[in-house]
Amino acid sequence: MSNTGQHEEGQNARELSKSKNRRHLLDSAADAIFKHGFRGATIAAIQKISGLSRGMINLHFKTKENLLLAVAEDLSNSYSERWNKIARNPDLSARDKLMGIIKVDLSPDILNERDVAIWFAFRSEACSNPDYHKFIDSRDASFHNTIVEICQSLIDEGTYPNGDAHLAADAFIALFEGMWTDFHLHSEEFDRCRAERVCLYIANSLFPDHFDL
Template structure:
């Protein structure tokens, strides 16, 4: 969780700082209480601010939640894009970097995963949430398809790149869910290892079961 300077709780805190305090408190509330039980009053208490400050910056609970989802979507997008760039022009390194990044503490803490699940649970009936989540998913999925297509051509694999990309995304989302539910023996490190096992089974000419250790020590 990002730390906010204690002085930011004073009267001269910037608009951006206030909003970040409230967004972080909203993530906390979603993780602890779920969507239905999260209120502006509880968010204000969690942020150490008055309810009037919440209303001043976001006007309503719905606008606060939309801002929180947008913040999380932007954070995730910046995170995976940075991981992709870290892989340079090598599709295997790009994919390895993106998969490893998905299990970074800043992204896949139980707190963040619980907040994501709270929003996913509401997305079906809320077009705004669908749009925000859809933008994130589509850009990510298009990139995974691009990588799978390049690896297929390079390795001579016999698979459908689009279907394989969809399966990879579903596998990673499933590991996130199991992390949130506290599956026995699973933590971020073992989840990442499981993901690399899957990569080795799909792309044996590009990944091996020792890749996680060698890539992390590089």
């Protein structure tokens, strides 16, 4: 193998190792928030969970504050990727998109004790640190606009003379927020099937031509 090839292979290995360490630190910091609360997610706690040195944290994120901000962004991106995959699928009808988003919002991949606890931990800090706000905002413009577009498509397709896409979107988002809060407070008693039925009940009330109970 040429020196150039060896150099590129070594560089790729280093980049892969760097990427893995960064991912590991993000997961470890998230675990620290879940296990110890936001204030308890200290450098020492993150080090203990990750098994990595403080120098590694400094290398990737410079400060603990940057690391925690990256955790908030990572959770937000993970959530956005899931609902966007449904909302941007050209093969799905408006009804299927709304139903798909409801199912994603209630799925264990999204609605689980660890991630929801972390979401609420960041929300409790948003007033003192506005940098977190854009990642945990219940009025996220992209998500809201997407739900409005879906609701407007349903109104255009059906016979809903008094339909209001913006009010309908606000209703669904408030419903999702309520479900997350209920899960956060009562995760052991939370019934996903019943939660989905509640969402379907509201969908049927707003768009009876598209949703059956």
